[in-house]
Amino acid sequence: MTDALDGLLEHLRERFGDHVLSARRDLDELTIELRPAELIEVMTALRDEQPFRFEQLIDLCGVDYAAYGEGEWITEQASNAGFSRGVKGNSFARLGLTGIYGVDTIETNTGRRFAAVYHLLSVTHNHRLRVRVFCEDDNFPVVPSVIDVWAGVNWFEREAFDLYGLIFEGHPDLRRLLTDYGFIGHPFRKDFPLIGNVEVRYNEEKGRVVYEPVSIEPRVLVPRVVRQDSRYADADQPQEGADNG
Amino acid sequence: MADIRSYTMNFGPQHPAAHGVLRLVLEMEGETIRRADPHIGLLHRATEKLAESKPYNQSIGYMDRLDYVSMMCNEHGYVLAIEKLLGITPPRRAQYIRTMFDEITRILNHLMWLGAHGLDVGAMTVFLYCFREREDLMDVYEAVSGARMHATYYRPGGVYRDLPERMPQYDASRFRSDRDMKHLNAARQGSLLDFLDDFCERFPACVDDYETLLTDNRIWKQRLVGIGVVSPERALELGFTGPMLRGSGVEWDLRRKQPYEVYDELDFRIPVGTNGDCYDRYLVRIEEMRQSCEIVKQCIAWLRRNPGPVMLDDHKIVPPSREEMKDDMESMIHHFKLFTEGYSVPAGEAYAAVEAPKGEFGCYLISDGANKPYRLKVRAPGFTHLAAMDEMASGHMLADVVALIGTQDIVFGEIDR
Numbered sequence: 279m280t281d282a283l284d285g286l287l288e289h290l291r292e293r294f295g296d297h298v299l300s301a302r303r304d305l306d307e308l309t310i311e312l313r314p315a316e317l318i319e320v321m322t323a324l325r326d327e328q329p330f331r332f333e334q335l336i337d338l339c340g341v342d343y344a345a346y347g348e349g350e351w352i353t354e355q356a357s358n359a360g361f362s363r364g365v366k367g368n369s370f371a372r373l374g375l376t377g378i379y380g381v382d383t384i385e386t387n388t389g390r391r392f393a394a395v396y397h398l399l400s401v402t403h404n405h406r407l408r409v410r411v412f413c414e415d416d417n418f419p420v421v422p423s424v425i426d427v428w429a430g431v432n433w434f435e436r437e438a439f440d441l442y443g444l445i446f447e448g449h450p451d452l453r454r455l456l457t458d459y460g461f462i463g464h465p466f467r468k469d470f471p472l473i474g475n476v477e478v479r480y481n482e483e484k485g486r487v488v489y490e491p492v493s494i495e496p497r498v499l500v501p502r503v504v505r506q507d508s509r510y511a512d513a514d515q516p517q518e519g520a521d522n523g
Numbered sequence: 524m525a526d527i528r529s530y531t532m533n534f535g536p537q538h539p540a541a542h543g544v545l546r547l548v549l550e551m552e553g554e555t556i557r558r559a560d561p562h563i564g565l566l567h568r569a570t571e572k573l574a575e576s577k578p579y580n581q582s583i584g585y586m587d588r589l590d591y592v593s594m595m596c597n598e599h600g601y602v603l604a605i606e607k608l609l610g611i612t613p614p615r616r617a618q619y620i621r622t623m624f625d626e627i628t629r630i631l632n633h634l635m636w637l638g639a640h641g642l643d644v645g646a647m648t649v650f651l652y653c654f655r656e657r658e659d660l661m662d663v664y665e666a667v668s669g670a671r672m673h674a675t676y677y678r679p680g681g682v683y684r685d686l687p688e689r690m691p692q693y694d695a696s697r698f699r700s701d702r703d704m705k706h707l708n709a710a711r712q713g714s715l716l717d718f719l720d721d722f723c724e725r726f727p728a729c730v731d732d733y734e735t736l737l738t739d740n741r742i743w744k745q746r747l748v749g750i751g752v753v754s755p756e757r758a759l760e761l762g763f764t765g766p767m768l769r770g771s772g773v774e775w776d777l778r779r780k781q782p783y784e785v786y787d788e789l790d791f792r793i794p795v796g797t798n799g800d801c802y803d804r805y806l807v808r809i810e811e812m813r814q815s816c817e818i819v820k821q822c823i824a825w826l827r828r829n830p831g832p833v834m835l836d837d838h839k840i841v842p843p844s845r846e847e848m849k850d851d852m853e854s855m856i857h858h859f860k861l862f863t864e865g866y867s868v869p870a871g872e873a874y875a876a877v878e879a880p881k882g883e884f885g886c887y888l889i890s891d892g893a894n895k896p897y898r899l900k901v902r903a904p905g906f907t908h909l910a911a912m913d914e915m916a917s918g919h920m921l922a923d924v925v926a927l928i929g930t931q932d933i934v935f936g937e938i939d940r
Contacts, residue, residue, distance in 0.1 A: 305607055305873050333759040336876075337885060339900040347870075347891045397874055397887065397902070401759060401773065404780050408874065430762030433910035456564035456939060465569060472576055500578050504893045505867040 283308060286405055289329040294320055309408040314421050317411055321427045324398060324407070332398035332407060335424070338434035340442030341393045344468040349504035392419040394444055413444065423448040441466035471496060529557065532921075536565055540643045540925045543935035547912070547924065556924065559916040561909055566939035574899040578865025579605055580678065582899070587673035589901060590937035593632040594664075595624045596879040597937070598677040600901075603783060603875035604886040605679040608868045609840060616826065617681035617833040618784040623822035624667075624676070625784075625877070626815040627719075630726070631660050632880035632932075633812045637733060640805070640929035644746045649736050656729050659722055666691055666715050680841040681834035686826065690718040716823050723820045730812055737805070747802040751915045751927045754799060761914070762907035765882025766811065767931065770796035770804030777878035791818050801930040808932075811880075840866050865894040881905050881932050903937035 287301055287308055297320050299311040312320055324330045389412065396409040413419030423446035424431050435446040436455040443464035446452060454461060463470055473496050481488040529552045535541030544565035550558040570589060574582040586597040599621060606612065613621075638653035661671045666687050668674035676683050690711040693704055710721040737743045753763070758771040768775055776793045778786040794810035796803030834841050842861045843854035870892040876885035882904025889898040908931040916924050 304871055305610075307872075307874060309872070334762055334764075336762065336764075336883065337874075337887065337900065337902040339887060339898075341889065341898050346897060349893060395887070395900075397885070401775055406874070408872075428762065429757075429760045430907050430910065433906060454564075456567040458564070466572055472572060498576070500581075500864060500894070502893050502895050503864055503867065504891060 282403075282405060286329070286403075286407070290407075293323065293327070293329070307406065307408060309410060311410045311412070314411055314414065317422050318424065318427065321396075321409070321424050324409075325427055329403075330400065330407075331402040332400045334399040334401060335396060335428035335431050335434075336399045336406075337395075337397040338431055338438060339395050340438035340444050340466065341395055342391060342442060342466065342468045343393065344391050347504060349502050387416045389414050389416065391416040392442060392444055394421045394438060396424070418445070419443065420445045420447055422446070425449055440464070443467065534924065540928060542639065542928055542933045544939075545909075545928065545933065545935065549916075549921070549924070551921065554921050556916050556919055556921065559913045559924065561912050563909065563935070564939055566935045568940065570940045571899045571901060574896055576895065578894050579868060579896065580865060582896070583677065584673060584675045586901075587675060588936055589903065589940060590632075590879065590881065590884070590905070590934050591672065592635045592934055593628045593880045594672055594674055595621075595628045595676060596632075596877055596884060598675070599625060600875055600877045600879070600884045600886045601899075602677045602679050603877065604873050604888040605868065607873040607875050608871055608888060608890055609679060609866075610869075611680055611835060611837070611840065613681040613835060614832045615785075616685075616829060616831045619822050619825050619829075620682050620686065620833060621677060622784045622786060622789070623719075623819055623826070624682075626818045626822070627660055627663060629815045629880045630812055630819075631657055633808050633815075634660075636808065636880075636929075636932045640926075640932075641737065641743075643925045643929045644743065646737065646740070646743065649733055652729070652732060652736075656722075656726065659718075662691070663715065663719060663722075666718075678834070678841070680837065681832070683834075685833045686715045688714050690715050716827060719819060720823055723816050723823070726816050727813060730809060730816075734809060738809075744802060746922075746926050747805060747930070748800060749798075750801045750919065750923050751930060752798065752800045753911075753915065757914075758799065761911045763882070763911070764904050764907070765878065765880070766804050766807045767882060767904075767908050769794065770807045771799035772797055777876060777883060781876070783875075783877060789818050789821050791815075801926055804930050867892055867894050868896075876902070879904060881934070881937075882908070884937075901937070901940055903940060905931065905933055905938045909933055909938055 283303060283306065287303060290298060290301055290308075290310060297312060297316045299313065301308070301310045324332045392413040394411050394413075398407045398409065400406075411421055413421055419442070421444055423435055425435065425448065432449075432451070433455060435449050436452060438444045439446060439452050440454040440456050441464055457465060463475065465474070473492050473494055475492060476489045477492050478487055478489055480486070529550060532549045532551055534545075534547035534549055536544045536546040541547070546562040546565065548560040548562060549556055550560075570585050573585060583598055583601060586601045587594040589597045634653040634657045638650035641647075641649035664674050665671045668676040668683065690713065692708045692711045693699070695704060710718050753761070753767075753771050755771045755773045758768050758773060763771070764775070772795055774793055774795050777783070778791075779793055791814045794807045794814070796807050838854065838857040842858055843851070847854040848858050868890040870890055872887070872889045874885055874887045876883050883902065884904055885902035887900040887902065888896055891897040912927065912931070915927055919927070
């Protein structure tokens with residue numbers, strides 16, 4: 279298994295050269311990063327060419343990296359009452375409180391916010407590969423659709439469009455899949471609140487179902503804490519204990 | 524000649540054969556389907572987003588509720604992904620227990636599928652027979668975890684507790700005669716493993732019963748043979764996994780090809796179909812039940828011989844026992860930290876997949892080093908199967924859609940997530 283993965287990594291580098299922005303091997307899994315422009319070309323080769331033969335696209339998912347690595351318990355001073363109970367106010371780690379509980383719109387356009395992650399499986403060679411593509415524009419994330427390469431990707435792309443707003447160029451039927459008819463927004467983005475924006479109830483006077491702004495308040499039971507655990511500390515960057523609390 | 528107009532028909536979401544909340548918009552020409560457009564999402568609970576707001580361990584219970592007829596297999600995929608990121612391996616005994624419960628779950632799932640599929644197609648009796656055996660396995664779930672369905676039994680680092688020494692028995696009640704109670708408790712005199720042993724002894728005969736009712740049944744064959752044929756190449760392109768793929772003749776089973784836990788030490792066979800129609804998928808699943816029963820037997824034999832821990836002894840991840848907490852300060856601190864904050868998982872990403880009864884159930888976890896997942900993606904097998912509904916149903920009759928939903932083993936908990 280070990281040598282097979284290294285061999286595959288070698289083949290990938292050899293065959294695609296500059297098209298592969300990065301190729302890593304972590305936890306016995308291969309991950310390569312591609313540019314949207316060359317995605318279709320590389321994916322077709324990955325499916326058809328002998329050393330790869332990835333017949334199956336097992337999974338496609340969208341990822342929003344906007345809040346990566348952000349904790350909400352960043353306090354170092356202890357007062358006589360002890361440590362403070364986490365960060366006050368809004369943070370992405372509080373799952374993006376927009377709307378009536380304050381606005382945290384994301385304005386930077388890094389080109390590294392939205393990614394589509396593909397998991398490929400080769401039944402012939404019994405190996406897997408993860409492919410990541412970052413969308414170049416955060417405000418209008420576009421990825422070419424691979425529906426002509428793997429027919430099974432249809433609903434996965436619709437799902438990623440629905441939940442993250444990724445536009446899959448070339449998809450013949452890019453409709454919402456999981457959310458309600460007439461839903462506004464893309465619920466899995468980090469700036470979409472966990473409690474949602476609207477709630478639904480039956481209005482007896484009007485005799486129909488009505489949509490209203492949410493009436494519940496968001497709460498965080500366990501704050502999000504990013505810790506550099508000493509057991510897993512990176513050998514290159516030795517950490518002195520935990521970074522907070 | 525009469526002019527046949529095409530028209531659109533709604534199938535579900537309130538339809539007994541829609542297996543929950545499937546809304547199918549069917550474009551029909553007479554009684555022939557031209558296009559099937561499944562509208563899903565009526566059971567969407569945003570499980571993946573909820574998982575982002577909770578410490579790792581608190582989401583295990585959500586996994587049960589994804590595919591709610593194969594509960595422990597879902598937990599397994601999630602727990603394996605966490606373990607991969609943490610770099611830990613559970614003790615041998617825990618691995619055997621997990622394997623055993625995965626197979627029990629497979630039998631549970633296939634029984635539910637067989638019963639529902641039979642009912643959809645018009646065979647009432649099988650449903651009742653299947654639920655009789657399901658009841659015994661539910662009791663096994665309950666004995667080990669306290670819950671009949673949503674067990675939350677697997678944990679990163681092992682399983683929550685060891686198998687009980689005594690199988691719970693039925694209590695006396697005024698609705699039950701002494702003779703009935705004696706009969707009900709006959710197999711429950713010993714431990715859980717004794718009960719399972721007894722179950723494995725009688726289960727193959729039960730499968731024979733189902734087969735007597737269905738396999739050569741003329742109506743059953745008329746409804747299934749030649750319906751929803753998928754070629755092996757197309758099945759791969761469409762992303763089919765599990766019995767849907769094996770029914771088309773592709774010999775692919777993660778338990779054999781990418782073994783996890785202790786599957787590489789066990790002796791079992793992978794059934795494969797030849798025609799890729801509903802009937803072949805039925806035969807594949809029936810044989811899988813028999814094979815699962817064999818695997819359970821092997822696990823029982825191993826578990827009887829090898830007592831030992833079922834959880835890792837690493838209190839950075841696994842909570843200490845109540846007893847330790849009473850007189851050990853450090854255990855107290857560990858307990859407090861684990862239950863108020865949880866453990867932080869090193870930054871990175873992992874994909875872990877198990878061969879769930881319906882196909883490949885995978886969990887893709889991205890961690891940024893926090894105590895909560897940064898992103899969790901659940902790869903549900905039924906999702907790709909249902910996506911192929913349009914292709915499988917076009918050209919068939921309306922009544923065949925029901926057979927197709929049955930053969931795809933649709934459960935909306937995992938498709939809508």
